[in-house]
Amino acid sequence: MNNDFKDIMQNRKSIRHYDSSVKISRDELLEIINESISAPSACNLQSWYFVIVDTPEGKEKLHNFLMPFNYPQVDTAPATIMVFGNTKSYLKYRDLWNGMVEEKKVTPEARDAAVNTFLPLYEKADRQMLVADAMVDASLVSMQLMLVAREHGYETNPMAGYDASKAAAEFGLDPEQYIPVMAISIGKPDPSEVVPDTVRYDVKDVTEFA
Numbered sequence: 001m002n003n004d005f006k007d008i009m010q011n012r013k014s015i016r017h018y019d020s021s022v023k024i025s026r027d028e029l030l031e032i033i034n035e036s037i038s039a040p041s042a043c044n045l046q047s048w049y050f051v052i053v054d055t056p057e058g059k060e061k062l063h064n065f066l067m068p069f070n071y072p073q074v075d076t077a078p079a080t081i082m083v084f085g086n087t088k089s090y091l092k093y094r095d096l097w098n099g100m101v102e103e104k105k106v107t108p109e110a111r112d113a114a115v116n117t118f119l120p121l122y123e124k125a126d127r128q129m130l131v132a133d134a135m136v137d138a139s140l141v142s143m144q145l146m147l148v149a150r151e152h153g154y155e156t157n158p159m160a161g162y163d164a165s166k167a168a169a170e171f172g173l174d175p176e177q178y179i180p181v182m183a184i185s186i187g188k189p190d191p192s193e194v195v196p197d198t199v200r201y202d203v204k205d206v207t208e209f210a
Helices: 005-010 026-036 056-063 068-076 089-102 108-123 127-151 164-170
Strands: 048-053 079-086 155-159 178-187
Touching: 005 127, 026 048, 026 079, 026 127, 048 056, 048 127, 056 068, 056 079, 068 155, 068 178, 079 127, 079 164, 089 108, 127 155, 127 178, 164 178
Parallel strands: none
Antiparallel strands: 048 079, 079 178, 155 178
């Protein structure tokens, strides 16, 4: 485990070839996701959903909608995590807050204030708003997942090169509810992998004060 946050963040690299002899247990993959879902989300809706692909059959499904330039990552990595935005996460919102009351994390009054304020907004929202919120939530958790993976000693590669219209259906999910946001391969880099250092724009070129 690596607890050096600066190293975790500054030295993250996108890996294209993994050591195929290295496996990651499903228990550890679940642990990584469990740590990742502490990420912030709009109104605490937690509008994300994960499909962990770690079987040959699952990788074939990835081939059906990912672009060929992403095949090396998914073929050599022990797992690829598909991150979807869930546009109907609000359907469980009341249950979420009831659970927090039962665990004495919030008062009934705080629950009622949150549910009565936010739930009607999402129940009446158009699809554009639901998709936008889900995309933001899933993007936040994706970045956190990649950092958590480095804490566990792994590297990742975030991929957005895919046919978004096919991704959910390949895994038996409702394409109207689940919006693909990121495919993240995870594993140990192949020892021969050489990842060049990238150059970022100067901070003054991308920042202003107001």
